[in-house]
Amino acid sequence: MAGVSAGTVDRILHGRGNVSEAKRQAVEAVLGKVGYKFNIHTSAVSLKRGYHFVVTTPEAGEGEYWSSVIAGIREALEEYSDIQIQLDYLFYDQFDESSCRSVFDSIPQLEADGVILGPTFRRETLSLCEALDGKGIPYVFVDANIEGANPVASYSVDQEACGAFLGRMLLAGLHEGKKILLFRSERRGDERSSNTLAREKGLTDFLKANGLSDRLIRSTIPPTDDAENIIVDTFRANPQVQYAIVLNSRGNIIASAIQNGLKSDSIQLIGFDLTRDNIKCLEEGTITALLCQRPQLQGFSALRRLISWLLYRSREEDERHFLPIDLVVKENLPYYREM
Amino acid sequence: MAGVSAGTVDRILHGRGNVSEAKRQAVEAVLGKVGYKFNIHTSAVSLKRGYHFVVTTPEAGEGEYWSSVIAGIREALEEYSDIQIQLDYLFYDQFDESSCRSVFDSIPQLEADGVILGPTFRRETLSLCEALDGKGIPYVFVDANIEGANPVASYSVDQEACGAFLGRMLLAGLHEGKKILLFRSERRGDERSSNTLAREKGLTDFLKANGLSDRLIRSTIPPTDDAENIIVDTFRANPQVQYAIVLNSRGNIIASAIQNGLKSDSIQLIGFDLTRDNIKCLEEGTITALLCQRPQLQGFSALRRLISWLLYRSREEDERHFLPIDLVVKENLPYYREM
DNA sequence: CTGCTTGTTGTGCACGAACACAAAAATATG
DNA sequence: CATATTTTTGTGTTCGTGCACAACAAGCAG
Numbered sequence A, B: 001m002a003g004v005s006a007g008t009v010d011r012i013l014h015g016r017g018n019v020s021e022a023k024r025q026a027v028e029a030v031l032g033k034v035g036y037k038f039n040i041h042t043s044a045v046s047l048k049r050g051y052h053f054v055v056t057t058p059e060a061g062e063g064e065y066w067s068s069v070i071a072g073i074r075e076a077l078e079e080y081s082d083i084q085i086q087l088d089y090l091f092y093d094q095f096d097e098s099s100c101r102s103v104f105d106s107i108p109q110l111e112a113d114g115v116i117l118g119p120t121f122r123r124e125t126l127s128l129c130e131a132l133d134g135k136g137i138p139y140v141f142v143d144a145n146i147e148g149a150n151p152v153a154s155y156s157v158d159q160e161a162c163g164a165f166l167g168r169m170l171l172a173g174l175h176e177g178k179k180i181l182l183f184r185s186e187r188r189g190d191e192r193s194s195n196t197l198a199r200e201k202g203l204t205d206f207l208k209a210n211g212l213s214d215r216l217i218r219s220t221i222p223p224t225d226d227a228e229n230i231i232v233d234t235f236r237a238n239p240q241v242q243y244a245i246v247l248n249s250r251g252n253i254i255a256s257a258i259q260n261g262l263k264s265d266s267i268q269l270i271g272f273d274l275t276r277d278n279i280k281c282l283e284e285g286t287i288t289a290l291l292c293q294r295p296q297l298q299g300f301s302a303l304r305r306l307i308s309w310l311l312y313r314s315r316e317e318d319e320r321h322f323l324p325i326d327l328v329v330k331e332n333l334p335y336y337r338e339m
Numbered sequence C: 001c002t003g004c005t006t007g008t009t010g011t012g013c014a015c016g017a018a019c020a021c022a023a024a025a026a027t028a029t030g
Numbered sequence D: 001c002a003t004a005t006t007t008t009t010g011t012g013t014t015c016g017t018g019c020a021c022a023a024c025a026a027g028c029a030g
Helices: A006-013 A021-034 A040-046 A065-079 A097-106 A120-134 A159-173 A194-211 A227-237 A251-262 A276-284 A293-311 B006-013 B021-034 B040-046 B066-079 B097-106 B122-135 B159-172 B193-209 B227-237 B251-262 B276-282 B295-312
Strands: A049-059 A085-090 A115-116 A141-142 A155-156 A180-184 A215-221 A241-246 A268-272 A288-292 A319-322 A324-328 B051-058 B086-094 B114-117 B140-143 B155-156 B179-185 B216-221 B241-246 B268-272 B287-290 B320-322 B326-328
Touching: A040 A251, A040 B040, A049 A065, A049 A227, A049 A293, A065 A293, A065 B193, A085 A097, A097 A120, A115 A120, A115 A293, A155 A293, A159 A194, A159 A241, A159 A268, A159 A288, A159 B159, A180 A194, A194 A215, A194 B241, A215 A227, A227 A251, A241 A251, A251 A268, A251 A276, A251 B097, A268 A276, A276 A288, A324 B326, B006 B021, B040 B295, B051 B066, B051 B295, B066 B086, B066 B227, B066 B295, B086 B097, B097 B122, B114 B122, B114 B295, B140 B295, B155 B295, B159 B193, B159 B241, B159 B287, B179 B193, B179 B227, B193 B216, B193 B287, B227 B251, B241 B251, B251 B268, B251 B276, B268 B276, B276 B287
Parallel strands: A049 A085, A049 A115, A115 A141, A141 A155, A155 A319, A180 A215, A180 A241, A241 A268, A268 A288, B051 B086, B051 B114, B114 B140, B140 B155, B155 B320, B179 B216, B179 B241, B241 B268, B268 B287
Antiparallel strands: A288 A324, B287 B326
């Protein structure tokens, strides 16, 4: 249509240069007119080279949060199995800053074609991103976005909205004179609590806006061995508690404290994330509800984005993607085995 | 690897016959060993022929339930834009059995390659399916499954689970002495109410199992013009109502009755489906929560399934797919603009 | 044994895309 | 103006797949 050969079009599409301005414009006009779109799969067929990606997240123990993210990445790998992709997984201890640093420090030298990054520690993440920026290696965030970095994209959940959502759930059901007991994690060096902090802010803001601030009691899950006793004591000291909220994925700990220590079934427990332990509690009825953030879809989207970036350097408007916040209870659980 | 040419492999893969038993086995062994998988996109590239599908659902007014299903189908069309697909949309009046019959009767003669079917009237659907079976035309159900038909697949939601889910929401929050007011549709000839009936069964079973049966009051949304007055009267007659439940997607009607007629904001209203009107009510706060059933994903999956069936006749174990049941409130609404 | 039919197997081309290389045109150098 | 160099453009091959057609083999009738 533009009176040029396929080779010239190819050069223009991939910005390989050595094309006269006149032909470029003619071809680009035609491309626009016919609405040309890359076909990622036929591209992959003729693409000789493979890609090497590094995936670095906190330890992904089976049935835990991060293993869902990894599962999503594996699914994307399957979906794009026509592209040769090699993945290197590098896990770090999300409670140990130095473990994170040593893992992150090793990544730039791996000369990967791209990195999927589950950030926890702000400082280490920023320093890694700076190194990757320097080498021109693209990276994608999952689970959280770190301000100041330049990722190709980030796939996470609006944690403040999660907190507000929680508030909404409580608003309807909180009985006269009853209270809300809020558990947050308190493990030193756990900077992922930036997520739980945002959740807490969303919840407290919502409760304040609805005049329920005085109904909220704050507590922490102690990191020690006798956690269960301390939790039980907290409940005993606050017998008016109707709702217990756990802002991280360790709701099952509170559940067993309530079951074993308190032997009460009048407390509604709400937690986060479809971990294996939480699922068990949901089925047994010891956890009432879980807020979930589509970790599998996060992982899936991240790898897909990295592929489309490397193949086409495709830019989109806003690359901070916020995934839906799902509420899962016993009754809809069977249909949430993701994707 | 099997010592045969590509042509022979092709014949085996597509069951075109004229292959000796010995070679067939040799090739099939190799296919299994290397884990051969079709690549739908490269298939499409070399596929000369196009496909012609018929999509028949109730009228899909803008912003209404069925338009989301259609949007999902359009998305799949985009995703598989390398395949030449022509879609014919045939809409019928979901409240008029004879409209449905005349539309359905015309479908077999269209000689389509496949049909996506949003069923409402059981009898008409079964008779259409029989005709399609006779002609060997594959069809896929969306939104509901009709017993007795032989679809390639169905994509719907477990409506009883929806009802039970509703019950779970109420269980936590129902206050002492308060009641639940249940609205179902009562439009003659609307057999789609098989969905709302299942929802009602799920809810009543749940309430019974939790000793709350006596807290439930049943009512209907009158199809007449003065519906609002009648609804308001119902609420006035039952001042103890804390939760109002609408089992179809017309929650917005109850919402405006409560707003305009009752001028109360102490009633929690729960409805179904992210229709435009319902979304508005959610944003305004006149509806508390909506149960949603991923209509877009239903449409998307349906078209995708039809394509993979026609290209490869791929059979899977259980082809009744149940999609997740989502709870949407004001706070997580922005993240539910699907897919 | 020859010719014909039928069944089986292989070959060649097309599709959209990537990329190496050859050819042609434009520009620079002597 | 001829030749060398650089820039621009076109060609051919490849990938996995579908499909038309050619080639070969086997069986059967005359």
